[in-house]
Amino acid sequence: MRRALLVGTFVVIAASVAFVQESGPKPAHFHHVHVNSTDPAKTQEFYEKTFGAQPVKFKDRTDALFTSRGFILINKVAQAPKDLETTAVRHIGWAGIDGPNEFARLKEKGTSFTPR
Numbered sequence: 001m002r003r004a005l006l007v008g009t010f011v012v013i014a015a016s017v018a019f020v021q022e023s024g025p026k027p028a029h030f031h032h033v034h035v036n037s038t039d040p041a042k043t044q045e046f047y048e049k050t051f052g053a054q055p056v057k058f059k060d061r062t063d064a065l066f067t068s069r070g071f072i073l074i075n076k077v078a079q080a081p082k083d084l085e086t087t088a089v090r091h092i093g094w095a096g097i098d099g100p101n102e103f104a105r106l107k108e109k110g111t112s113f114t115p116r
Contacts, residue, residue: 031070031071032058032064032070032071032072032073033070033071033072033073034073034074034075035072035073035074035075036075036077036080036081037074037075037076037077038076038077038078038079038080040074040075040076043074044065044074047065047067047072048065049109050106050109050111051067052067053065053066053067053072054066056071058071058073
């Protein structure tokens with residue numbers, strides 16, 4: 001009887017831990033981001049070619065790009081900002097499984113990077 005009670009208690013504790021782990025906070029990801037561009041078509045082409053983003057209608061209304069976890073909405077602007085240091089978003093980090101090889105692949109495709 002005591003052994004059955006001990007095993008039963010262990011099962012309840014294990015189930016509680018599994019429930020807490022499954023219902024805990026999920027990793028954050030961006031839902032959507034607005035990108036200002038003087039040439040939206042060229043910007044869209046870059047995200048499609050470089051990151052495999054797919055053109056979609058966001059909320060069935062707005063042209064956007066869908067990535068594996070979020071949307072990129074491109075806003076047409078008359079001119080680029082004079083100083084990137086004064087913009088609200090400094091950069092968007094795009095992660096791959098193998099960083100060094102992903103970096104090499106993007107450079108090989110002609111992607112330019114600004115050192116910080």
